[in-house]
Amino acid sequence: MSINRRGFFSVLGVAGLTLAVGKRTLASPKGKTDIEFFAVLYDSTRCVGCRTCEYECAKAHGLPEPPSEIEPVRKTTETCNTVVNTFQTTKGEAYIKRQCMHCNEPACDAACLTQAMHKNVTGPVTWDGNKCMGCRYCMVSCPFDSPKFEYHSTNPKIQKCDMCFDKQQAGEKPVCVTNCPNEALTYGKRRDLLKEARRRIYEKPELYNDHIYGEHEVGGTGWLYLASVPFDELGMNTNLQQSSYPSLTKGFLYSVPSVDLLLPPLLLGIYTATKNNKSKEEEND
Amino acid sequence: MTSQAYPNIKVNEHKSIWKFLFNELKPRGKWLTPFNIISIPIILLGLALIVIRYWKGLGSITNLTQEVPWGLWIGFDVVTGVAFAGGAYVVTFMVYILNMKKYHPIVRVTVLNGFLAYAFYTGALLLDLGRPWNVINPVIGNSYGTSSVLFLVAWHFLLYMLAELIEFSPAIAEWLGSKRARKILSGMTIGAVIFGITLSTLHQSGLGALYLMAKEKIHPLWYSEFIPVLFLVSSIFAGLSMVIFEGSISHKVFFNQISEKNHKSQNGIVHGLSKICALTMFAYFCLQMLVFIHTKRWDLINTPMGYWFLVEMIGFVFIPMIMFFYSYRTVNIFMVRFAAVLTMIGVVMNRLNVTVIGFRWDAAVHYVPSWMEIVVTLAVIFTEIWIFRWVIHRMPVLSESPAWVKEEH
Numbered sequence: 001m002s003i004n005r006r007g008f009f010s011v012l013g014v015a016g017l018t019l020a021v022g023k024r025t026l027a028s029p030k031g032k033t034d035i036e037f038f039a040v041l042y043d044s045t046r047c048v049g050c051r052t053c054e055y056e057c058a059k060a061h062g063l064p065e066p067p068s069e070i071e072p073v074r075k076t077t078e079t080c081n082t083v084v085n086t087f088q089t090t091k092g093e094a095y096i097k098r099q100c101m102h103c104n105e106p107a108c109d110a111a112c113l114t115q116a117m118h119k120n121v122t123g124p125v126t127w128d129g130n131k132c133m134g135c136r137y138c139m140v141s142c143p144f145d146s147p148k149f150e151y152h153s154t155n156p157k158i159q160k161c162d163m164c165f166d167k168q169q170a171g172e173k174p175v176c177v178t179n180c181p182n183e184a185l186t187y188g189k190r191r192d193l194l195k196e197a198r199r200r201i202y203e204k205p206e207l208y209n210d211h212i213y214g215e216h217e218v219g220g221t222g223w224l225y226l227a228s229v230p231f232d233e234l235g236m237n238t239n240l241q242q243s244s245y246p247s248l249t250k251g252f253l254y255s256v257p258s259v260d261l262l263l264p265p266l267l268l269g270i271y272t273a274t275k276n277n278k279s280k281e282e283e284n285d
Numbered sequence: 286m287t288s289q290a291y292p293n294i295k296v297n298e299h300k301s302i303w304k305f306l307f308n309e310l311k312p313r314g315k316w317l318t319p320f321n322i323i324s325i326p327i328i329l330l331g332l333a334l335i336v337i338r339y340w341k342g343l344g345s346i347t348n349l350t351q352e353v354p355w356g357l358w359i360g361f362d363v364v365t366g367v368a369f370a371g372g373a374y375v376v377t378f379m380v381y382i383l384n385m386k387k388y389h390p391i392v393r394v395t396v397l398n399g400f401l402a403y404a405f406y407t408g409a410l411l412l413d414l415g416r417p418w419n420v421i422n423p424v425i426g427n428s429y430g431t432s433s434v435l436f437l438v439a440w441h442f443l444l445y446m447l448a449e450l451i452e453f454s455p456a457i458a459e460w461l462g463s464k465r466a467r468k469i470l471s472g473m474t475i476g477a478v479i480f481g482i483t484l485s486t487l488h489q490s491g492l493g494a495l496y497l498m499a500k501e502k503i504h505p506l507w508y509s510e511f512i513p514v515l516f517l518v519s520s521i522f523a524g525l526s527m528v529i530f531e532g533s534i535s536h537k538v539f540f541n542q543i544s545e546k547n548h549k550s551q552n553g554i555v556h557g558l559s560k561i562c563a564l565t566m567f568a569y570f571c572l573q574m575l576v577f578i579h580t581k582r583w584d585l586i587n588t589p590m591g592y593w594f595l596v597e598m599i600g601f602v603f604i605p606m607i608m609f610f611y612s613y614r615t616v617n618i619f620m621v622r623f624a625a626v627l628t629m630i631g632v633v634m635n636r637l638n639v640t641v642i643g644f645r646w647d648a649a650v651h652y653v654p655s656w657m658e659i660v661v662t663l664a665v666i667f668t669e670i671w672i673f674r675w676v677i678h679r680m681p682v683l684s685e686s687p688a689w690v691k692e693e694h
Binding site: 145 | 378383415435
């Protein structure tokens, strides 16, 4: 019996440990800080589709220069963190810039088992090669398919927009924002940018479609979009849920410590009960 | 065999234990069996492909894309393989916790099967990792991603493999002829069993929970918030079907290893398992129907994916369930085995539908595994069978424990 008890305590110990570390189930930054998320507002009505942002982004991140001959609709790749796509809409030709959305509560951050994908308190979601083990669970989880993997490398990296995190640390703006010739991109505090976006819609209701993409999608994103037409005409997924993606696994994660803690005593109880029955039967014989 | 080797070790101490191990490592029996002729070239080819994979990157031998980052190696090797390894926790629950002595003869072989499945299929996971040198990060604690389902699954995998090793270890002690080790290790069994069942509950469901965040990517007929529960319930009959299937093969292939007593009890065990399979499949089927009706998916049925869903649900869940019920009533062992095979096909279908077939079902270009991915998968399975066969021929798994074990009791 002493060994049973020892086994029981070892189970309890590990279960308790799981309970202790299993708490931080949501990917929101720890503690209360006064720092607000930085964000970028992209105004499709101002974008002229010059793709300067693509070139500047590639240059800043040491990636190959984007091709000059392109198809109208592309996806970001492991060598290209941002693309500007062209769509024929009900209001004529329109452009849309795509890159990582830097969600407020990113699925990739919650998915990462080594915290290589990380939502910084200042907003950008960045990747740390020293931690990443290349499982690609972030890619499975991301609703926007932002993380890209270098399949043809022996030392593969996850590539995606990092909102020029190093520039931000130095107090500068992302290179796409700095170099946009038509002020289609605005950088600032997310709260201020939402106000700015609402102001633009309010002042020119005939120009804008009344929807700030990224305000509520997947619990809010770090890139906010304005356009003249509904966003599904621009190839954006408009069916995404309003709550954050990590909330999808919250229920399961909360059940883990409870099961780890409650199941072993139950099993031990059943074990003891059936064992007693056996000895009684033997006595009866 | 092994039991006879025991006295020698005691006398000659260290020198002969190495000699003993060396002798045990040598192959026994005929070399040119049909299984060897098929498996050896595939294992060698698989090894060559693995070298290429580490040399040129994952893209060199897999068809994985930016949109489908997890393919056959995860969807089949890990997710399906672990479901089939579920037999170990179910059988240990029945034998050690519920004290159902009838099933005792299959405990060791089931635990061995489970342990090897975990070791190999999660070992195959290392092939799929882009940066495998960082695999220790979530273990040693310099960066715990505790909000990740994968983190929990990884830890529950690791600890469960340890629990299964402890459950199996008395057989290793008997093989090595170590009385003291056997006594200590078998004393740890019940703790390991309780620990193991708890861990299994969570990682079987956790494998389903991995896909909860792929909400927009999986076909709605296979995606629901109940994936974890469905995965857990189906792992019970998946594991038991594997036990029935593996048992019927082992009893032919390892005929001379199996003791008289176990031979006689085999049919009774299979018969009993068929009832458990039938009942858990009934629960699973009801749950699937409940999810289906609750989420109002009627309009999806009249599509190609809808027909595929019906094939899985009726052809490979409902029909084998009825067969299990019927064969339990009529004591038809052949039909139990047939139903077990159908069930296993159904489980493979279900896991692949969630992870590969229904994943990005609406994409213009579908992911289809390359022949090289399939060869590596086969090589992993064959290597596992080789190790399984090696252990069966040497350790008291299907055969009786050596005489000194009984003397102690």
